[in-house]
Amino acid sequence: MDFSNLTATQCVNQFASGEVTATALVQSCLHQIQQNDPSLNSFIRTSDSALPIAQALDIKRAAGKPLGPLAGLPIAIKDGICTAGLKTTAGSRMLEEFVPVDDATTVKRLVEADAIVIGKTNMDEFAMGSSTEHSHFGISKNPWNHQYVPGGSSGGSASCVAAGLTPASIGSDTGGSIRQPASFCGVTGLKPTYGRVSRFGLIAFASSLDQIGPMARSAEDCALITSVISGHDPKDSTSAKNDIPDFLATLNQPLKGLRIGICKQHFEEGLDSEINDSVKAAIQVLKNLGAVITEISMPHTPYAVAAYYVIAPCEASSNLARFDGVRYTHRTEGVKDLAEMYCQTRAEGFGNEVKKRIMLGTYALSSGYYDAYYLKASKVRRMIKQDYDTAFESVDLILGPTTPTPAFQIGEHSQNPLAMYLADIYTVSANLSGVPAISIPCGISNRGLPIGLQLQARSFDEATLLQTAHQFQMETDWHTRRPNQ
Amino acid sequence: MNAATTQEQRQSISEDDVTIIIGLEVHVQLDTKSKLFCGCSTEFGAPPNTQTCVVCTGAPGSLPVINQQALRLSIKTGLALNCEIARFTKWDRKNYFYPDLPKGYQISQFDKPICGLGYLDLFDQRDKSKTRRVVLERAHLEEDAGKSIHDESKQGGNSRIDLNRTGTPLLEIVTQPDMRSAAEARAFLNELKLILTYLEVSDCNMQQGNLRCDGNINLHIRVDGQQIATPIVEIKNMNSFRAAERALDYEAVRQLELWKQNGLTISDAPKQTRGWDAATQTTTLQREKEASADYRYFPDPDLIAVTLSEEEIDSIRSEIDRLPAQWREELIGQHGLKPYDADVMVGQGRGVIDYFLNVAEGCGNSKMAANWIGQEVLRFLNESEATIESYPITSTQMTELLTRVVGGELDQTRAKEVLEQMIEFQLEVQSAMDKLGIKPVDNQEIEALCQQLINENPQVIEQIKGGNAKAVGALIGKARKLNPNASPGLVKNTILKMVGG
Numbered sequence: 001m002d003f004s005n006l007t008a009t010q011c012v013n014q015f016a017s018g019e020v021t022a023t024a025l026v027q028s029c030l031h032q033i034q035q036n037d038p039s040l041n042s043f044i045r046t047s048d049s050a051l052p053i054a055q056a057l058d059i060k061r062a063a064g065k066p067l068g069p070l071a072g073l074p075i076a077i078k079d080g081i082c083t084a085g086l087k088t089t090a091g092s093r094m095l096e097e098f099v100p101v102d103d104a105t106t107v108k109r110l111v112e113a114d115a116i117v118i119g120k121t122n123m124d125e126f127a128m129g130s131s132t133e134h135s136h137f138g139i140s141k142n143p144w145n146h147q148y149v150p151g152g153s154s155g156g157s158a159s160c161v162a163a164g165l166t167p168a169s170i171g172s173d174t175g176g177s178i179r180q181p182a183s184f185c186g187v188t189g190l191k192p193t194y195g196r197v198s199r200f201g202l203i204a205f206a207s208s209l210d211q212i213g214p215m216a217r218s219a220e221d222c223a224l225i226t227s228v229i230s231g232h233d234p235k236d237s238t239s240a241k242n243d244i245p246d247f248l249a250t251l252n253q254p255l256k257g258l259r260i261g262i263c264k265q266h267f268e269e270g271l272d273s274e275i276n277d278s279v280k281a282a283i284q285v286l287k288n289l290g291a292v293i294t295e296i297s298m299p300h301t302p303y304a305v306a307a308y309y310v311i312a313p314c315e316a317s318s319n320l321a322r323f324d325g326v327r328y329t330h331r332t333e334g335v336k337d338l339a340e341m342y343c344q345t346r347a348e349g350f351g352n353e354v355k356k357r358i359m360l361g362t363y364a365l366s367s368g369y370y371d372a373y374y375l376k377a378s379k380v381r382r383m384i385k386q387d388y389d390t391a392f393e394s395v396d397l398i399l400g401p402t403t404p405t406p407a408f409q410i411g412e413h414s415q416n417p418l419a420m421y422l423a424d425i426y427t428v429s430a431n432l433s434g435v436p437a438i439s440i441p442c443g444i445s446n447r448g449l450p451i452g453l454q455l456q457a458r459s460f461d462e463a464t465l466l467q468t469a470h471q472f473q474m475e476t477d478w479h480t481r482r483p484n485q
Numbered sequence: 486m487n488a489a490t491t492q493e494q495r496q497s498i499s500e501d502d503v504t505i506i507i508g509l510e511v512h513v514q515l516d517t518k519s520k521l522f523c524g525c526s527t528e529f530g531a532p533p534n535t536q537t538c539v540v541c542t543g544a545p546g547s548l549p550v551i552n553q554q555a556l557r558l559s560i561k562t563g564l565a566l567n568c569e570i571a572r573f574t575k576w577d578r579k580n581y582f583y584p585d586l587p588k589g590y591q592i593s594q595f596d597k598p599i600c601g602l603g604y605l606d607l608f609d610q611r612d613k614s615k616t617r618r619v620v621l622e623r624a625h626l627e628e629d630a631g632k633s634i635h636d637e638s639k640q641g642g643n644s645r646i647d648l649n650r651t652g653t654p655l656l657e658i659v660t661q662p663d664m665r666s667a668a669e670a671r672a673f674l675n676e677l678k679l680i681l682t683y684l685e686v687s688d689c690n691m692q693q694g695n696l697r698c699d700g701n702i703n704l705h706i707r708v709d710g711q712q713i714a715t716p717i718v719e720i721k722n723m724n725s726f727r728a729a730e731r732a733l734d735y736e737a738v739r740q741l742e743l744w745k746q747n748g749l750t751i752s753d754a755p756k757q758t759r760g761w762d763a764a765t766q767t768t769t770l771q772r773e774k775e776a777s778a779d780y781r782y783f784p785d786p787d788l789i790a791v792t793l794s795e796e797e798i799d800s801i802r803s804e805i806d807r808l809p810a811q812w813r814e815e816l817i818g819q820h821g822l823k824p825y826d827a828d829v830m831v832g833q834g835r836g837v838i839d840y841f842l843n844v845a846e847g848c849g850n851s852k853m854a855a856n857w858i859g860q861e862v863l864r865f866l867n868e869s870e871a872t873i874e875s876y877p878i879t880s881t882q883m884t885e886l887l888t889r890v891v892g893g894e895l896d897q898t899r900a901k902e903v904l905e906q907m908i909e910f911q912l913e914v915q916s917a918m919d920k921l922g923i924k925p926v927d928n929q930e931i932e933a934l935c936q937q938l939i940n941e942n943p944q945v946i947e948q949i950k951g952g953n954a955k956a957v958g959a960l961i962g963k964a965r966k967l968n969p970n971a972s973p974g975l976v977k978n979t980i981l982k983m984v985g986g
């Protein structure tokens with residue numbers, strides 16, 4: 001049977017009611033992957049234990065034992081998130097052979113909730129990129145058009161959900177790495193509040209910006225998964241102790257009186273007109289649902305990308321220092337001394353985009369440059385946070401496009417990395433300020449590529465994000481559109 | 486400060502023109518059960534790489550979590566060293582590549598150390614009635630690196646790395662350049678170690694690397710009314726306090742000789758790092774730094790900054806018991822010890838002081854307790870390299886012994902014999918006295934003994950009668966031979982009475 005159009009919620013409900021077995025769900029996913037992934041390349045590998053786990057789950061259900069909230073849900077995990085006993089490469093040659101000892105806390109929580117890890121998805125190496133063109137394991141394709149990128153860095157996680165290979169996946173978002181590919185592939189992707197989901201087991205790109213989140217076919221699915229992976233983790237000092245609201249309980253509350261701010265800086269030069277139109281149409285939908293729309297200004301928005309491309313590489317240059325050939329990583333043999341081992345190992349192990357960012361970050365942290373770059377960028381970051389604080393005094397949500405353009409063609413930005421970096425223009429601010437943000441489908445371009453709408457909320461107010469996204473999805477069908485295969 | 490000098494000027498320098506300037510950096514391993522950012526044990530001596538986990542080996546995806554106990558011990562130390570305790574402190578990454586540094590950075594504290602300015606008062610090494618103050622620049626908490634074991638055969642063998650030590654908590658205490666001699670630097674180290682052990686924040690075991698120190702030294706030389714500074718040298722590998730004193734002494738002489746030859750000052754030559762070579766008793770050049778290495782410090786985004794409240798700091802302060810300086814005062818003021826004896830006793834650690842206090846209180850004679858502990862006990866401990874905890878005589882036993890001395894039942898000489906027996910045969914006081922045949926002598930026996938002595942020593946008796954009461958001393962020894970249990974005091978008084986002198 002083909003379950004490729006089931007949502008995560010449907011999987012869980014149908015499994016619980018006995019309509020479908022976990023084995024059948026997993027077999028369906030594996031079959032879809034086998035059929036379609038050779039051309040898509042959204043997975044780096046599938047898990048051999050998915051089927052045995054599904055079988056065990058079927059036995060568990062048959063025995064009438066209590067089931068976890070995600071029982072029966074096959075889920076794909078971005079390969080930058082550790083899975084015990086299953087290779088975790090972060091898309092890099094450097095970690096080609098790395099097998100983690102422990103599950104990331106997120107994976108542990110998913111497994112404890114009886115979700116089934118189906119495999120590991122492709123990504124830009126160490127999450128550095130917006131196209132999944134920078135993976136040691138090849139380029140991932142956009143299922144809507146294989147000439148186009150799926151976005152990145154969680155391109156594999158977006159692509160596999162959009163293509164119906166798996167109902168849901170887990171990504172990570174440092175500057176838009178969940179939302180931008182969600183937008184490019186027409187799926188729903190949530191970046192929770194910084195600290196909401198433990199980072200333990202997430203191979204760090206930029207620790208102060210990284211956040212794990214779900215990618216799925218609906219806001220409801222994202223709510224379901226987020227409620228499982230959220231919560232304080234004593235292994236992550238930066239994880240928050242805030243209570244976790246029942247995200248599913250508030251989904252159906254009406255939007256009447258909800259104050260939505262339209263940030264004027266999101267509609268200036270550089271925004272594709274089709275996206276502009278789709279987002280404006282989405283605003284009308286929300287207005288009809290009772291939301292109150294006001295224009296707001298976030299004056300420091302134009303500096304966000306610049307600040308991000310200083311802070312993220314600075315942290316990355318240090319986070320990636322551990323990949324030195326001594327342990328866990330690729331090592332170049334036959335070298336004459338330590339310095340050569342370091343140089344050769346890192347020259348071979350890292351791809352060009354990663355090397356570029358390590359150099360950027362190393363430079364920006366160097367004595368004499370620290371104040372001009374890192375410190376200045378940190379100040380800009382504070383001002384951007386201030387913009388959010390001010391905005392959230394008068395509105396509950398901030399709405400805008402997720403990206404300035406729909407998906408671009410593979411290779412299109414290879415000569416112009418700056419254009420690629422500008423793809424993050426609307427998404428990086430949420431990482432810099434830590435607020436939660438979601439991307440939901442809100443249109444299809446003339447070329448047949450999905451368009452994404454971004455909603456941002458106050459820190460720890462994912463509930464309002466998910467509620468609004470869900471209400472929008474009750475009124476529209478953009479999120480149910482699938483690429484022709 | 487750095488004027489050029491002529492050969493002639495330099496040769497005419499006398500010792501009085503030279504001031505030695507020394508600052509120290511001391512790394513203290515805090516005595517926590519687990520490492521600074523993970524749960525691994527800090528126990529010394531385990532087989533290589535058996536006390537490691539994903540965090541301290543820097544596995545991809547792992548994250549550090551601060552050990553609160555390490556923070557408390559740092560604050561405790563800072564308070565005892567009169568430091569300003571930061572109300573806001575944070576963690577920074579010190580980035581450099583080395584195989585025994587698994588993350589490629591060390592988590593340390595850069596611009597907001599947990600402890601700020603403080604000081605330590607020392608006895609002036611030239612006049613112990615005075616004190617000298619060494620100002621402490623700061624003390625910050627950081628994680629230790631691992632241990633690299635290199636192939637020494639020069640055959641190109643592989644280096645090996647032990648990460649057991651990686652991530653153990655270190656408090657780095659940095660002084661201002663306030664010490665003026667190698668002896669003073671050693672005195673500083675001694676006093677610091679004493680404070681740390683009294684605080685029970687570190688066992689300060691240098692053999693296990695739990696206390697390490699580096700020194701910075703140069704000379705200020707007065708030449709024809711101008712002051713000249715020689716280049717600063719950092720000395721590493723000073724693995725005992727004695728080595729530190731010798732290395733600094735050596736270096737002071739070396740710098741003076743070198744300056745006399747080449748006249749180079751602090752602005753002419755870069756800072757050098759030299760290592761102390763215990764075998765040759767010299768320092769050798771390790772590296773010359775043109776500029777300080779660029780560690781690209783920045784705040785560690787994996788850890789949250791720490792805000793400390795007054796209540797938390799006060800609660801830690803309340804845990805601090807008396808420190809060595811206070812004990813010295815108390816022993817001198819309350820118990821009548823001489824400053825030297827008080828210093829010796831305090832230098833032995835809290836255990837000896839507690840032992841002393843028990844005995845002094847028990848036997849009611851502080852002076853006697855101090856003498857016995859200062860001489861008998863400490864001599865035994867020194868000779869057998871034992872600690873007071875393993876000393877075979879408990880303070881209760883010692884109290885009983887000295888109580889008998891105070892009560893006149895034993896004289897000091899016999900009491901020492903009793904103590905020897907107690908130690909040798911693990912006996913209680915009474916058993917040891919029985920073994921020695923010590924028993925009370927009644928008055929009749931004493932009178933008989935004295936009569937015998939009077940009869941047998943007419944010359945001495947004549948002297949006494951002639952007014953020389955001191956002559957009785959000659960009979961005491963004889964009394965002892967006839968009956969070792971006879972109290973010398975009693976014998977003396979009885980003879981004098983019987984003779985009527």
Ligand SMILES: [Zn+2]
Nearest residue numbers: 523525538541
């Ligand atoms: Zn550990």
